[in-house]
Every structure is written in structure tokens, then in C-alpha cells.
Amino acid sequence: MPIVVSLCRYAIRVASLLAPTGFRAEWARDWNTEIWHGYASLAGRGASRSKARRKLLCFAAGAFSDAADLRRSAFNPEAALGRPAFCLAVPLLVLSVVFLASHGFRNCREMIAGTAVPQAQNLVLLSRSARVMGIEAVPTEEDLRAWLRVDRQVALAGFELKGNELHVTANFYDVLGVTPHVPFRFAGHEVEAIKPLDLKTGGVGVLGRLRSPIAREQLEAELSNAPSPNGGAVLTKSVEGVIREPLIFTLSTVLLSLVVGMALVREMPRAAAFFFVKTALAQAAIGAAWIECVAGPSIPPTGVNGVTTAFLMPGLLIAALALSLGYSLHDQKRRCPVCLHLLTLPVLIGSRSSIILDRPQVEVLCPNGHGSLLVPEPVVHRRDPAAWLVWNESWKSCFTLGGSK
Numbered sequence: 001m002p003i004v005v006s007l008c009r010y011a012i013r014v015a016s017l018l019a020p021t022g023f024r025a026e027w028a029r030d031w032n033t034e035i036w037h038g039y040a041s042l043a044g045r046g047a048s049r050s051k052a053r054r055k056l057l058c059f060a061a062g063a064f065s066d067a068a069d070l071r072r073s074a075f076n077p078e079a080a081l082g083r084p085a086f087c088l089a090v091p092l093l094v095l096s097v098v099f100l101a102s103h104g105f106r107n108c109r110e111m112i113a114g115t116a117v118p119q120a121q122n123l124v125l126l127s128r129s130a131r132v133m134g135i136e137a138v139p140t141e142e143d144l145r146a147w148l149r150v151d152r153q154v155a156l157a158g159f160e161l162k163g164n165e166l167h168v169t170a171n172f173y174d175v176l177g178v179t180p181h182v183p184f185r186f187a188g189h190e191v192e193a194i195k196p197l198d199l200k201t202g203g204v205g206v207l208g209r210l211r212s213p214i215a216r217e218q219l220e221a222e223l224s225n226a227p228s229p230n231g232g233a234v235l236t237k238s239v240e241g242v243i244r245e246p247l248i249f250t251l252s253t254v255l256l257s258l259v260v261g262m263a264l265v266r267e268m269p270r271a272a273a274f275f276f277v278k279t280a281l282a283q284a285a286i287g288a289a290w291i292e293c294v295a296g297p298s299i300p301p302t303g304v305n306g307v308t309t310a311f312l313m314p315g316l317l318i319a320a321l322a323l324s325l326g327y328s329l330h331d332q333k334r335r336c337p338v339c340l341h342l343l344t345l346p347v348l349i350g351s352r353s354s355i356i357l358d359r360p361q362v363e364v365l366c367p368n369g370h371g372s373l374l375v376p377e378p379v380v381h382r383r384d385p386a387a388w389l390v391w392n393e394s395w396k397s398c399f400t401l402g403g404s405k
């Protein structure tokens with residue numbers, strides 16, 4: 001085979017990558033035939049080798065624009081949106097945006113890593129119970145003074161975060177176990193300046209470091225008995241636990257949502273696997289966005305839960321995950337059980353004037369020719385396994401996407 005023909009065939013093979021998959025082989029075959037035909041014509045007319053080479057290479061270069069034109073004309077936006085891959089691409093895109101906007105899931109990474117201080121398991125945050133549905137009250141100056149008088153088994157320090165300034169008592173960094181430095185990340189917050197804490201300001205965060213292996217319940221009981229003008233039992237929470245709380249809450253809610261989804265979907269293994277991946281990706285995107293944009297920056301620096309952190313923020317995540325699961329289940333019912341493409345081409349059959357003998361129904365088809373589905377008219381695109389009618393292979397040639405599985 002002349003070298004120029006081999007070169008042209010190679011160019012056509014590369015250009016064929018631009019052509020739509022279903023048409024690729026046929027398109028390449030036609031172009032290769034044309035190349036041979038062109039070569040034979042030029043040789044028959046006695047064209048010089050350099051002229052034949054130039055003409056054939058110019059002709060082969062045209063294959064690229066022809067393949068691109070074919071792809072453009074074959075592009076069907078509705079078919080593209082109905083593909084199962086589209087459902088997976090959207091949450092992946094959201095995850096990528098959150099990843100870039102959050103410096104590589106910074107809050108998630110910090111929650112997994114915990115605090116980088118020595119013996120972090122001995123650090124606790126103290127609050128008072130507000131006695132209303134788990135809401136906690138920020139301790140006051142009187143609380144801190146009263147607790148300092150009572151207990152010698154825990155070192156206590158006061159702090160307050162105002163914007164990017166951390167106001168602390170003199171012993172704060174001793175209790176925390178690090179040397180003072182800025183910039184400094186404290187419970188998910190960026191600290192750019194450290195200032196002395198004015199204990200007359202009202203509520204303060206109280207950080208404690210257990211000096212001996214005392215049970216938290218025992219410490220809470222001792223501090224609750226301290227004479228202080230404020231009522232309410234004293235609560236202690238591990239600093240590590242407070243920092244990881246949003247991550248653990250998100251993971252457990254997503255897991256529960258996936259279990260509920262899998263119990264409700266009742267599909268064949270392939271469709272069930274698609275449902276699981278689609279739902280898990282969507283829920284992961286929502287969970288990551290919640291931790292990075294809502295929960296992480298709102299971790300109260302005092303570790304004390306108010307109405308926002310105790311109810312509103314978790315409620316927002318639960319609502320978003322429930323909506324996402326509901327949509328995922330609804331979407332699954334509108335898909336072909338074989339190729340998972342969205343069912344399309346709705347056709348109204350029956351008559352609205354004959355509800356009993358010829359009741360109105362809508363027939364939707366798989367665009368790859370796998371079958372059709374009859375659904376009662378008001379509930380368009382809902383797949384009931386009993387209503388699914390399987391078509392044989394001969395129907396596929398009638399459909400535009402018939403070449404794919």
C-alpha cells in the first residue's frame with residue numbers, strides 16, 4: 001500500500017474519534033473507500049506522485065470537519081439529558097465546585113484530623129443546660145469564677161471569639177496546650193489577633209483540661225453544685241466531639257437516607273446499583289456543601305448549641321437530603337429498566353370521555369427501543385414493573401439511539 005494512502009487512513013482513523021459512536025465504523029469505511037477511489041482516479045489520469053500526494057492529504061484533512069459536522073448534527077440535547085450518566089455528572093460537578101471553593105474540603109479534613117493539641121481527649125467545653133429541648137446556655141463570668149473555686153481536677157480558661165479576634169484569659173494557651181501564635185485556627189474559625197478577655201462582657205466560652213482521669217459525669221456533678229447565681233446543670237462536651245459533630249451527623253444521616261432509599265426502590269441489581277450510586281453521589285454533594293458552607297463556619301466557638309445550631313442547621317440538611325432522595329426515587333421510576341435512559345415520546349391513548357371502557361393512558365417509550373410503558377394519564381412517566389412491555393430486537397432500528405445498549 002502506498003505510504004500516502006496509509007497516512008490518509010491513519011488520519012481518517014483519528015478523525016473518526018470525532019464522529020458519534022453509533023456512526024463511527026460506517027463513516028470510516030466510507031472515507032477509506034473514497035481515499036482508495038481518489039488514489040485510483042489520480043493514478044489512472046497519470047497525475048504526478050507529488051500532486052497525487054498533495055490532493056489525497058488535502059482530501060483526508062477534510063475528514064476532520066466532516067466528522068465534527070456529523071457529531072453536531074447527531075447531537076440531541078434531550079437524549080443527552082436523559083442519559084444515566086447525566087445524573088452522575090451533576091453531583092460530581094457540584095462536588096468539584098465545593099472542592100475548589102472550600103480549599104479541598106478544608107472543614108471535612110479538619111474534622112477528620114481533630115485538634116492538633118497534646119492530649120486533646122482531655123479537653124472539654126463547658127456550658128449550662130437551658131432546660132429547653134437540649135438548648136445550652138453560654139456560661140457567664142460568675143459561672144467561671146464559681147467553677148474555679150470548686151474544682152482542682154480541671155484547669156479552666158475563658159475565651160470569646162469576636163470576628164477574627166480571640167479574647168482569652170491569661171492561662172488559655174496553657175490549658176489548650178499550645179504556644180500562642182497567629183494566624184491560628186480555633187474550632188473551624190480563623191484567628192488573626194489574640195487579646196485579653198474582659199470578663200465583664202457577659203457570656204464567655206469555658207475551656208477545661210482534665211488534670212486527672214476523672215469521668216465527665218462526675219465533673220459535671222461537682223461543678224453543678226458550685227454556688228453560682230445562674231441555675232441549670234453543668235454540661236461538658238469533648239472538644240474533639242464538638243469539632244467532629246457535623247461530620248458524624250452528616251455521615252449518619254446520609255447512611256440512613258441510603259438505607260431507606262434502597263429499601264424503597266425494589267429494582268433489578270443493575271438498576272439498583274445505578275440508583276445507589278446516583279443517590280450516594282447526590283447526597284455526598286449535599287453533605288459536603290452543608291459541612292463546608294453551612295455547618296463548618298457556624299460551629300459555635302464556645303461549643304454551646306443555640307437554636308440555630310441545634311435545630312435550624314440540622315433541619316436544613318435533613319430537608320435537603322429528603323428532597324434529594326425523593327427526587328432520586330421519582331427519577332428512577334421514569335427510566336428504562338434495561339438501559340436506564342429516561343423514557344420519552346409520550347403518546348396519549350384512550351379517551352377522556354370513556355373512563356371505564358377506554359380509560360386515558362400515556363404510553364412512553366425507551367429511546368433505545370427496549371420497550372414501552374403504559375401509565376394512567378395523570379401520572380405520566382411512572383414505571384410499574386407490571387406495565388412494562390418488552391420489545392424484541394427488530395424495533396431498535398426504528399429509534400435514533402438504537403445502537404447503544
Ligand SMILES: [Zn+2]
Pocket residue numbers: 336337338339340341366367368369370371405
Ligand atoms: Zn432502554
